[in-house]
Amino acid sequence: MKIFATYNIKGGVGKTSSAVNLSHLAARDGLRVLLWDLDPQAAASYVFRIRPRVKGGGKALIKGSREIDDAIKGTDFEQLDLLPADFTYRNLDLMLDATKNPMRRLARLLDPLAAEYDVIFLDCPPGISLLSESVLHAAGIVLVPLIPTTLSVRTLDQLTEFIAGFDGHRPDVLAFFSMLDRRKRLHMEIAQRLPAERPDVAKTVIPALSLIERMAVERAPVTAFAPHSRAAQCYAALWDEMRARFL
Amino acid sequence: MVQAFSYEFVLTGRDDDQPADDGALDALAPRFSLVPGGRPRTVRRTWLDTFDWRLHRAGLTLEHTTGAGPGELTLTGPDGERLVARPGRLTWPALAGSLPDGPLRARLRPLIGVRALMPAARGGSAVRDLRVLNADDKTVAWLTLDRLSVTYPATADLSSRLTVTAVRGYQPQAERVAQVLGGTPGVEPQAPPPLDAALAAAGRRAGDYTSQVNVCLTPAMPAGTAVTAVLLDLLSTLEANVPGTIRDVDTEFLHDLRVSVRRTRSVLKLVGHVLPAEFAQKFRPEFKWLGDLTTPTRDLDVYLLKYPDMAAGLVAATPEELDPLHAHLIRSHAAERRRLVRGLRSARFTRLIREWRAALESLQATTQGPAAARGPDAADLAAASIRRAHRRVLQQGSAITASSPPERLHDLRKRCKELRYLLESFASLHDPATHRRAVKELKGLQDCLGEFQDGQVQQHEIRMFAEQMMSDRNVPATALLAMGELAAGVGLQQVQARSQFAGRFREFASLATQQRFRTLTAGAAS
Numbered sequence: 001m002k003i004f005a006t007y008n009i010k011g012g013v014g015k016t017s018s019a020v021n022l023s024h025l026a027a028r029d030g031l032r033v034l035l036w037d038l039d040p041q042a043a044a045s046y047v048f049r050i051r052p053r054v055k056g057g058g059k060a061l062i063k064g065s066r067e068i069d070d071a072i073k074g075t076d077f078e079q080l081d082l083l084p085a086d087f088t089y090r091n092l093d094l095m096l097d098a099t100k101n102p103m104r105r106l107a108r109l110l111d112p113l114a115a116e117y118d119v120i121f122l123d124c125p126p127g128i129s130l131l132s133e134s135v136l137h138a139a140g141i142v143l144v145p146l147i148p149t150t151l152s153v154r155t156l157d158q159l160t161e162f163i164a165g166f167d168g169h170r171p172d173v174l175a176f177f178s179m180l181d182r183r184k185r186l187h188m189e190i191a192q193r194l195p196a197e198r199p200d201v202a203k204t205v206i207p208a209l210s211l212i213e214r215m216a217v218e219r220a221p222v223t224a225f226a227p228h229s230r231a232a233q234c235y236a237a238l239w240d241e242m243r244a245r246f247l
Numbered sequence: 248m249v250q251a252f253s254y255e256f257v258l259t260g261r262d263d264d265q266p267a268d269d270g271a272l273d274a275l276a277p278r279f280s281l282v283p284g285g286r287p288r289t290v291r292r293t294w295l296d297t298f299d300w301r302l303h304r305a306g307l308t309l310e311h312t313t314g315a316g317p318g319e320l321t322l323t324g325p326d327g328e329r330l331v332a333r334p335g336r337l338t339w340p341a342l343a344g345s346l347p348d349g350p351l352r353a354r355l356r357p358l359i360g361v362r363a364l365m366p367a368a369r370g371g372s373a374v375r376d377l378r379v380l381n382a383d384d385k386t387v388a389w390l391t392l393d394r395l396s397v398t399y400p401a402t403a404d405l406s407s408r409l410t411v412t413a414v415r416g417y418q419p420q421a422e423r424v425a426q427v428l429g430g431t432p433g434v435e436p437q438a439p440p441p442l443d444a445a446l447a448a449a450g451r452r453a454g455d456y457t458s459q460v461n462v463c464l465t466p467a468m469p470a471g472t473a474v475t476a477v478l479l480d481l482l483s484t485l486e487a488n489v490p491g492t493i494r495d496v497d498t499e500f501l502h503d504l505r506v507s508v509r510r511t512r513s514v515l516k517l518v519g520h521v522l523p524a525e526f527a528q529k530f531r532p533e534f535k536w537l538g539d540l541t542t543p544t545r546d547l548d549v550y551l552l553k554y555p556d557m558a559a560g561l562v563a564a565t566p567e568e569l570d571p572l573h574a575h576l577i578r579s580h581a582a583e584r585r586r587l588v589r590g591l592r593s594a595r596f597t598r599l600i601r602e603w604r605a606a607l608e609s610l611q612a613t614t615q616g617p618a619a620a621r622g623p624d625a626a627d628l629a630a631a632s633i634r635r636a637h638r639r640v641l642q643q644g645s646a647i648t649a650s651s652p653p654e655r656l657h658d659l660r661k662r663c664k665e666l667r668y669l670l671e672s673f674a675s676l677h678d679p680a681t682h683r684r685a686v687k688e689l690k691g692l693q694d695c696l697g698e699f700q701d702g703q704v705q706q707h708e709i710r711m712f713a714e715q716m717m718s719d720r721n722v723p724a725t726a727l728l729a730m731g732e733l734a735a736g737v738g739l740q741q742v743q744a745r746s747q748f749a750g751r752f753r754e755f756a757s758l759a760t761q762q763r764f765r766t767l768t769a770g771a772a773s
Contacts, residue, residue, distance in 0.1 A: 049385035074415035076378070076386040081415055219384075 001114040002246060004121050005139035005171070009155055011126035014145040014178035016043040017212050017222075019123035021235040022143075022242070024221035027080035029243070031118040034072065034081045038092070038135070039125040042085035048075045049219050050084050057088030061109065062095040068109055069116075077224065081117075093130040102130055107138035119247075136163060139171045141246050145178035145206070148190040160200065174245065176202035176238055204238040206231075252413040254425035257406045257438040268392055268407050272377075274431040275390075279424060284376035284389060290314040292395070293369050294442040295339065296453070297362035298491060298500065303453040305358055308442060311337065322351050330354055340365035340496045361552060363497040367453070368445035369399040379411075379424055387417035388424055395441055401449035408438055456487060458503045460510070464675045466626035470521040473625035475611045477514055477672045481507045482604055493588050498548040501587075505545055508538045513668040518632050521622060522610065530606075533599045540590040546708070547580040557733055564729035571726040572733075575716050629673035630768040636666040637764050644692075644752045653703050656748065660696040663689060670767075681767050688760050695744055695751040702741025709734040 004022070006015040016039065023035040037044035042052035050073050060066035072081045096102040110120060124135050136142060144159060146152040156175050163170050175198075177191045195201045206212075211222055211231045218225045223232045258271050275281060293311040296302045302309055307324045311334075318337065322330045332351040340363035346352040355364075372395045379388040391410040397403045409428065413421030428434050439447075446452055462476045485507040491500030512534045519527045554573060558566035590596060623631075643659045667689055674682050709730050716722040754760070 049383045051383070072415060074417070076414075 001110075001117055002119050002141065003110060003139045004119065004141045004143055004242075004246075005124055005135045006121065006143045006145065007124045007132060007135060007139075007159075008144055008146070009126060009128050009132075009159070010147075010152070013126075013147055013152075014206060014212075015039075015126070016047075016123055017215060018143060018145050018176075018178065018206070018235070018238075019121045020044050020047050020215065021221045021223045021232070022239055023080060023119070023121045024077060024223045025236060025239040026119045026121075027077055028223070029239075030079065032079050032116065033119045033121070034083060034113060034117045035121045035123060036083040037085040037123050038089060038131065039085055039123055040087050040089040041125070042087075043216070044123045045082065045084040047215055047219055047221065048082050050075070050082055052085040052087065054084060054086040054088075057086050058092050059088065059095050062092065062099060062105060064109070068113065076220075089125075096130045096134055103134055103137045106134045110138055136171060137166070137169060141172045141174060141242075143242075144173060144175040146175050146201075147179050148177045148187040148194075148205075150186075150190070153190065153194065156200075172246070173200050174202055174242065175200055177205040179208040180205050181208050202238060202241050204234060204241050206234045206238065252418045252421060254411045254421070254428070254436070255438040256409045256411075256425075256428050257435045258409055259406055259433050259435050268394075268409075270433050271409055271428060271431060272390075272392075274434070275379075275424060275427055278427060280380040280384075281377050281390070282380060284378040284386075287373065287375045288314055290372045290374055291369075292372055292441075293339065294367045294445065295364040296367045297359050297364060298496070299362065299456055299458060299503075300367075300454045301358050301360075301362060302355075307358070308440060309355070309364065310442075311339075320346070320351060322354060342497065361497055362499050365496060366399060368397060368442055370395050370397040370405075370441075370445055372396075379420070381417075381420065386414055388413050388421035390424070395445075397445040397448050400446065400451060403445075403448035405441070405444050405448065408441070409434070458484060458506065460671045460674065462675060464625050464629075464673065466624060466676055468625040470518070470623045470625055470628035471610070473628065473673075474514060474518050474521055475607055478511060479604075479607050479611065481511045481514070482600070482607065485511070486600065489591055493591055495584065498545075498552060501541060501545055501548060505538065505541045508534055508541070509664070510668045510672065512538065513665050514672055517636065517665055517669060518628055518672075521628060526606065526610075530599075530603060533595075533603075537590075537596065537599065540587060543583040544580065544587045546704070547576060547583055550576050550705075550708075551580060557736075560736060561729060561732055564725065564732050568723075568725040568729040569733070571716060571722055572712060572730055575712055575719075579712075579715075625673070626676055629669070629676050633666065633669050633673065633764070634768045636662065636669050637768075640666055640692075641756055641761075644756060647748070647752070649749075653699070656696055656699055656745075657703070660693070660700055663693045663696060667693065677767055681763060685760075685763050685767055688755055688763070692751050692755040695747050698744035699741055699748065702737050702744060705737045706734050706741070709737070 006019040006022075008015055016037075019035060023033050027033040035044060035048075037052070040052075045052040054061060054066075054071045056066045061068055061071060068083065072083050074080075075082050096105055099105045101108075106122075113120065122135050122139060124132055142159070142163070144156055146156060156173075160173055163173060177187075177194075180191050181187050191205050195203045195205075207230070209229075209231045211226055211229050215222055215225075222229060223235055226232055256271070258268055272281065291313045295309045295311060302322075305324070307322055307328075309320065309322050312319050312321070317333050320332045320334055320337075322328075330351040332347045332349050334347045337345065342361070342363050343352060343356040343359055346355065346364075372393045374394075375392040377390040377392070378386040379390060381387050389410075389412045391412065393408045393410070395405045395408065397405060411421050411425050411428065429436050438444075443453060460477060460480055462473075462480045464473045464476065485504055488500045488504040488507070491497070492504050512531065515522075515527050515531050515534070519531075554576065558569050558573075561569065640659065640662045643655070643662055647655050647659065667686065670677075670682065670686055670689070713722075713727055713730050716726070
């Protein structure tokens with residue numbers, strides 16, 4: 001079982017769009033996929049038309065008093081399930097803090113799912129917190145969507161350094177440029193230069209396309225409602241790159 | 248493992264002219280939002296099992312579906328067991344080795360052994376999927392409407408089936424759909440499995456073949472009637488195995504055919520005296536001919552089945568050095584099979600089967616008349632014949648010492664087989680538990696004798712193969728050396744079996760076992 005986490009300290013960089021489309025593509029490839037919407041904003045749950053509610057809230061899941069299995073919902077797509085968001089996830093930090101080994105807690109919760117899923121995507125809320133640390137410890141690969149700006153690249157460096165300081169398991173990091181605006185010279189320049197210079201930056205770039213924003217209107221992955229669109233093709237290319245590297 | 252919740256219904260239709268499918272969907276329409284779940288599709292379906300229904304007996308169903316996409320093999324069992332494999336091109340019948348490597352093959356291989364999987368039923372389904380949506384337009388359940396037309400073993404259109412499958416986490420919603428359907432006229436819950444319905448269309452049922460003697464005798468039945476019933480059942484088993492033997496579907500067809508011939512010969516020899524005298528005179532030589540016809544191919548079948556283990560067991564020689572023997576076995580097998588098939592297609596075989604059936608059926612008619620009731624009854628015949636056969640085994644076995652020649656053990660083996668066939672023929676007259684114990688105890692002795700005799704035959708045959716190979720073509724010395732090692736290994740096994748004989752026979756001749764046989768024969772006579 002491979003665990004991918006879409007993570008960035010910044011919000012609005014395309015974490016959820018990536019998690020939703022990549023998990024849909026993985027399932028379409030015949031893999032058994034679970035997407036855990038860890039963000040209390042519940043955008044991924046909304047796209048899949050699943051109510052953002054978990055019985056007993058995040059506390060029950062983190063404490064283990066409720067089986068993670070029972071909270072999982074099937075999406076409208078074959079082989080793709082979702083563990084929905086819940087508003088109580090805003091307190092996941094506190095809940096994790098109350099456990100014995102907060103850093104390893106998520107990994108331990110996900111272990112029993114190995115027989116059932118080939119791939120798990122963790123869609124993380126922005127910020128740096130105990131939850132994000134626990135996610136980074138649980139993930140095998142951290143996917144970092146970046147807006148092609150100099151400051152974003154600095155954020156990637158900070159994250160890489162942070163992970164390098166982990167004891168034991170250190171996830172692989174794969175950053176990719178997201179929300180690329182072709183009209184901006186700086187965007188184009190960084191998006192062309194960095195993948196050539198850094199192996200932890202994917203060659204595929206996801207442009208800023210209005211169709212990706214329409215996901216919230218269509219309430220479906222763009223790879224499902226517009227499978228031949230440029231947006232879907234970009235996500236497919238990113239998935240191909242990830243598959244070649246990690247699967 | 249998360250279980251998929253599904254509910255199956257058969258759409259039998261109402262009394263009015265409305266199609267059954269429409270009636271069911273109309274009942275759901277006012278309460279649920281239904282939308283098409285993709286294009287209607289056509290699926291070819293083949294249900295598979297071994298000829299002797301090993302999967303059915305294990306509670307399993309294996310289905311091969313092919314449609315627009317790649318074909319799929321699905322194995323389902325009790326408690327939600329479900330294994331899926333996507334084979335490439337597969338044609339049936341097929342042995343376990345032809346299935347794609349993976350959990351499904353690993354599950355099937357020990358169950359089916361050397362038997363081939365073959366179509367038990369075939370058909371085609373016109374399938375329509377519908378989605379049941381909630382207020383958010385989220386799919387909460389799938390409806391699958393399946394119109395199945397069977398093409399084998401008979402042609403028939405079966406009633407449509409409607410399956411409600413809950414999307415994970417939405418079981419209560421699916422349950423509500425199932426409840427509405429359950430209360431709809433013309434919608435019947437508890438649909439029989441499609442395979443059962445397909446077989447029923449041909450007047451058949453799963454598990455309708457067994458290589459065991461399958462008759463229901465009663466103690467007071469005239470002996471002639473009982474023996475005729477047993478022989479007719481053996482004839483049906485023999486006939487059932489002819490097509491599979493000719494097509495070489497798997498080696499068990501010939502094995503079962505041979506066993507039915509041997510049982511027939513034993514019944515004629517041991518209890519044939521209750522039939523008209525001309526029966527044995529006319530048919531015994533013919534069944535001996537049939538038995539002899541099948542022997543060489545069966546012997547070579549056994550060799551080829553054991554070959555991988557034999558080759559892997561070599562110590563001094565390498566398995567590759569034995570390749571010329573394998574090639575020789577394959578050539579000989581092909582030649583012997585041609586001879587066997589010619590025999591099974593010959594006028595002599597056809598006449599034997601036709602006349603044997605006609606004779607048995609006419610006898611069946613006469614032995615049910617009042618005249619037959621004057622003779623011994625089935626229980627008396629069973630008791631007397633089993634007692635006699637048991638006594639012979641004990642006498643011949645007791646006379647065997649460490650210095651007895653192999654022929655004495657071979658003779659004893661034949662007596663044991665006769666006793667076994669009598670026990671099996673008259674099984675329906677006996678207490679099942681006592682019968683099972685007696686057969687188990689006898690089998691322990693038979694296995695030891697079988698191993699000894701097989702060793703004797705195999706050593707002789709290895710020499711014979713070596714001579715044939717040397718006279719046929721240039722055979723490498725390494726192959727002969729490897730065959731020498733093989734013969735030595737077989738010889739060692741034979742010596743082991745011989746050393747175990749005294750102990751096995753002592754167990755069989757124990758007072759407890761003798762008492763069991765007395766109970767069996769006394770029970771039959773009562």
